[in-house]
Amino acid sequence: MARTSQPAALKLIKGRAPGKDVAGRSVAPPPAFKRIPPEVPDWLSPEAAAEWARVVPGLARLELLKPEDRASLASYCEAVATLRTATELVQREGLTIEAKQGTLPHPAVGIARAAGREVRAWAAHFGLTPSTEQGLAKGPDDAAEDNPFA
Template identity: 70%
Template structure:
């Protein structure tokens, strides 16, 4: 899967100093979109709506979403809902089914895997992956350039 560029806001949150990314490079803030949180679509499934309500407050607080991110966030939330439903099905019915050919993987196993991949892909766009969480945690205490052994030596 090709790497996609992180949003400027996420680069700045992970950055080492004001206006700089984690590598010390100046971050181009890009277009000045209005950072208003999108409204949840009324067609979201109940599980997807619950995920929307769970992640939107933090994404909004960090200025990582805008109104035009509605479709991408909805896709993430529905992928989560599909993942949950398929996982619950596997838990209730087991990982295998009996077929004429013998024992086969339950179809929900493949559905959960595909939904998990899609969910992780969308989550990365919003900084919701574990690696991004770790990067945010590292940047939480603003040590500035003092924590950078390469800063100020020139």
């Protein structure tokens, strides 16, 4: 899986010193986007809207969102909704189905698997994976105190 570049704010939060990333390299300031959360799309499914309401306040506090992130954030939220729907369907109906060809994997298993991959990919862009969460837990001031070379 190809690694994507993290936003400057995430690099700085994980960094060793003010203005430096975790490797001590200078981090260029991000473009001067207006750092306010996007408006929730009215076309989101109910489950996706619930995910939006769950994650946006925290991301907004960290100033990681801008109005231009609306489609990306909506894609993440809809992927979460798809993952939940497919998972619930498999829980109700089982992992397999009976067909003319014999026992086959339930189609929702593949849908859940694909949605899970999509959720992880989008979540990484917003710092919502366990590995990026750990980086968010330690601010630049704390990192500088732990660095004997700073």
